[in-house]
Amino acid sequence: MLLFGDGALTPPLVKGELQRQRVTSEMKHLRAAFDRLVERERASRSEVADAARALESELTQRATLQAAAARAEGAPLVTPVEAAKVLGMSSSSVYRAIRNGTLEAATPVGVPVRVSSAEVLRLLAERRSG
Numbered sequence: 001m002l003l004f005g006d007g008a009l010t011p012p013l014v015k016g017e018l019q020r021q022r023v024t025s026e027m028k029h030l031r032a033a034f035d036r037l038v039e040r041e042r043a044s045r046s047e048v049a050d051a052a053r054a055l056e057s058e059l060t061q062r063a064t065l066q067a068a069a070a071r072a073e074g075a076p077l078v079t080p081v082e083a084a085k086v087l088g089m090s091s092s093s094v095y096r097a098i099r100n101g102t103l104e105a106a107t108p109v110g111v112p113v114r115v116s117s118a119e120v121l122r123l124l125a126e127r128r129s130g
Contacts, residue, residue, distance in 0.1 A: 087123060087124055
């Protein structure tokens with residue numbers, strides 16, 4: 001029987017071979033699952049980054065349009081820093097004047113504090129006359 005074989009196509013397993021095969025199979029399964037998770041995470045991150053860039057672009061466009069609309073409606077709006085340069089004072093003094101009500105400011109939607117150039121000229125005239 002040894003010369004002709006016992007009819008089995010595969011050789012018999014040695015002691016511990018079955019356990020090694022199970023561990024190897026489980027490791028392959030875990031590695032495949034891990035690779036799928038990593039790929040899903042990469043795709044998710046790129047989708048989030050693309051969505052954030054699109055949102056940032058849209059917000060920038062809206063702010064630009066709103067600032068242009070505010071300028072077109074009336075007197076041009078300037079930043080507190082620009083107003084401070086014209087008035088010859090620090091930007092913190094301009095913000096203080098806005099808080100005190102000495103200088104009127106506008107806050108268009110999506111745009112930081114802006115001061116009307118007419119308001120800056122009015123305050124400048126008051127400072128020169130007073």
